[in-house]
Amino acid sequence: xxxxxxxxxxxxxxxxxxxxxxxxxxxVVDFEKRFVxxxxxxxxxxxxxxxxxxxxxxxxxxxVGEGMxxxxxxxxxxxxxxxxxxxxxxxxxxxxxxxxxxxxNYEGDRxxxxxxxxxxxxxxxxxxxxxxxxxxxSAMGIGGRGVAGTVVMHKILGAAAExxxxxxxxxxxxxRLCSSMRSMGAALASGTVPEVGxxxxxxxxxxxxxxxxxxxxxxxxxxxWLGAAELAGKxxxxxxxxxxxxxxxxxxxxxxxxxxxxELYLMYDAFAAELLRLGIRPVRRLxxxxxxxxxxxxxxxxxxxxxxxxxxxxxxxAHTATMRW
Amino acid sequence: xxxxxxxxxxxxxxxxxxxxxxxxxxxVVDFEKRFVxxxxxxxxxxxxxxxxxxxxxxxxxxxVGEGMxxxxxxxxxxxxxxxxxxxxxxxxxxxxxxxxxxxxNYEGDRxxxxxxxxxxxxxxxxxxxxxxxxxxxSAMGIGGRGVAGTVVMHKILGAAAExxxxxxxxxxxxxRLCSSMRSMGAALASGTVPEVGxxxxxxxxxxxxxxxxxxxxxxxxxxxWLGAAELAGKxxxxxxxxxxxxxxxxxxxxxxxxxxxxELYLMYDAFAAELLRLGIRPVRRLxxxxxxxxxxxxxxxxxxxxxxxxxxxxxxxAHTATMRW
Numbered sequence: 001x002x003x004x005x006x007x008x009x010x011x012x013x014x015x016x017x018x019x020x021x022x023x024x025x026x027x028v029v030d031f032e033k034r035f036v037x038x039x040x041x042x043x044x045x046x047x048x049x050x051x052x053x054x055x056x057x058x059x060x061x062x063x064v065g066e067g068m069x070x071x072x073x074x075x076x077x078x079x080x081x082x083x084x085x086x087x088x089x090x091x092x093x094x095x096x097x098x099x100x101x102x103x104x105n106y107e108g109d110r111x112x113x114x115x116x117x118x119x120x121x122x123x124x125x126x127x128x129x130x131x132x133x134x135x136x137x138s139a140m141g142i143g144g145r146g147v148a149g150t151v152v153m154h155k156i157l158g159a160a161a162e163x164x165x166x167x168x169x170x171x172x173x174x175x176r177l178c179s180s181m182r183s184m185g186a187a188l189a190s191g192t193v194p195e196v197g198x199x200x201x202x203x204x205x206x207x208x209x210x211x212x213x214x215x216x217x218x219x220x221x222x223x224x225w226l227g228a229a230e231l232a233g234k235x236x237x238x239x240x241x242x243x244x245x246x247x248x249x250x251x252x253x254x255x256x257x258x259x260x261x262x263e264l265y266l267m268y269d270a271f272a273a274e275l276l277r278l279g280i281r282p283v284r285r286l287x288x289x290x291x292x293x294x295x296x297x298x299x300x301x302x303x304x305x306x307x308x309x310x311x312x313x314x315x316x317x318a319h320t321a322t323m324r325w
Numbered sequence: 326x327x328x329x330x331x332x333x334x335x336x337x338x339x340x341x342x343x344x345x346x347x348x349x350x351x352x353v354v355d356f357e358k359r360f361v362x363x364x365x366x367x368x369x370x371x372x373x374x375x376x377x378x379x380x381x382x383x384x385x386x387x388x389v390g391e392g393m394x395x396x397x398x399x400x401x402x403x404x405x406x407x408x409x410x411x412x413x414x415x416x417x418x419x420x421x422x423x424x425x426x427x428x429x430n431y432e433g434d435r436x437x438x439x440x441x442x443x444x445x446x447x448x449x450x451x452x453x454x455x456x457x458x459x460x461x462x463s464a465m466g467i468g469g470r471g472v473a474g475t476v477v478m479h480k481i482l483g484a485a486a487e488x489x490x491x492x493x494x495x496x497x498x499x500x501r502l503c504s505s506m507r508s509m510g511a512a513l514a515s516g517t518v519p520e521v522g523x524x525x526x527x528x529x530x531x532x533x534x535x536x537x538x539x540x541x542x543x544x545x546x547x548x549x550w551l552g553a554a555e556l557a558g559k560x561x562x563x564x565x566x567x568x569x570x571x572x573x574x575x576x577x578x579x580x581x582x583x584x585x586x587x588e589l590y591l592m593y594d595a596f597a598a599e600l601l602r603l604g605i606r607p608v609r610r611l612x613x614x615x616x617x618x619x620x621x622x623x624x625x626x627x628x629x630x631x632x633x634x635x636x637x638x639x640x641x642x643a644h645t646a647t648m649r650w
Contacts, residue, residue, distance in 0.1 A: 002513040002530065002622070004513070004553050004584065004589075005552070005553055006552040006554055006595075007552075011591060012587075014595070015594070018590035018591055018592070018595075018597070019590045021594065021597060054587065055587065057586040057590070062586075188329070191585075206327075225327055227330070227332075228329050228330055257585040257586075258582075258583035258620065258622070259620070260583065260617055260619055260620050261383055261387075261582075261614070261617070262336065262337075262340045262382045262619065263328055263329040263336075263620075265347065266329055266330060266343055267329050267343070268343035268346065268347055269340070269342045269346065270331075270339070272343070285346070287343070287347050289585075292585055294587065295583065295584070295585050297583070297620075325649060
């Protein structure tokens, strides 16, 4: 394992220090409780708090700011933040208008955010993102994992909160988004957790892990290497089978950390062709590495079938470390 | 080699098709002559044309748009665009107010852009970016290669052109920027050219290529793996020795394609500490993968000591596929 680091145990702390310095115009970092909060809070607005294990950067800290999250809690690498971190973040951004926790669907995250809610004594509601079709209907019974669709949730709910919507309305919006958003990933090679020092999984040179999770969890199946068109066909077919309808879509092609942009744009081209064949029209597009798995090589496709009001929220201004428009 | 692609020979064409679809609001792509141009040209403005081999995405095509480039020509992977491509791009964006070619300092690029200028019959001036200290004073006699500082040049010259500066003033600005901007890279692992199918170079598990170029060219020396702080110390020392002064700086930490953001922010933290020790204060910061080398693992540091007018140009609005503020 070769990485840019000093002591492997300090990767997160030192990276966070860099992040705080680079984006000091937008955010404030609490290094003790490890959360990032929006620098200027907006009074009277529902506060959105999310978070999860580190190693998925820019998720979640890159999405803290105007029009998106009010705070993001950062756990150890691939480990849920603890309830006391979440409580501290919630208190730091509460303006008395209610709080919504945006939680990725993992057992640890759900438990810790729920515990934090109970401990907090504030008016807190929750939204769970579970967009991964690879596990959605599996025998494991956990439902879909929360993957790159979380970025879409941050953006759309963030815009709605910025406009002054209340907690009930935000929850209803989130439900609508969840019902029409699906993701699926494929890995070419594992990432490596610094403190572990060896790849999370080993994939033979000629195989692809189809349906891989954001922590390198095994997916649906290992397949022989496929050309981009054929791979896109399989992924779009799986996503399409789980979507409730066809129509205009927001399409996110997300890199897992070590896949270069030239390949991500190529995959967009392949996905778009397959989506059109299925009657799904990409009318909003985002390509880049937004929800990563350290240095895993791979990408995911997220398709969200939106109605006009949700497209409008997607298009609304945002100003965070990673997203600005 | 495992990549997201179909036929290796079509990687560039298919990726470019994806790029064109994703950013159709900002740019128009000429697929035959392989250049990307700004969708709405601004009359009376000096046109900025750059380009180079593919494989460095988002350089250059991601920087075409308002406040940056008018056109970017895209050669085959790691190969200069041909003069006829450059001529076509220049003609497509000429509004009669002069053209500036921004050229990275490589023999092939210099030759082809010069040939294009001679063939074009338009009022064309050139700016050469040669920010790489690794080769700046080497016996090879080529001067510094053009590396990630090219992004800074695109931004600052782009803002100045947008404000209506003429070709002479733009050239003078470029000269000022070149005189106070230096870069240096370090690789942990080689990238792989799709049509070649094997890594460009082989680096033992415990070594770093110090001073590596954007195509994986050998740098100054191979060293045993170093911790981030020590590596940053070496790189900052080399850059600092070649800079004409100390003071307020724009600092760009650039990933080479397969280095995740968590490591880049960690390196920012390490670089900033070393820069401060030298009397160089980072007052503008940019961290991400902007000038890449396919899937090379590594990063570079660019330091530009700017005066107030150049900081102001850096801060001016831009709206391209990759940069927006």
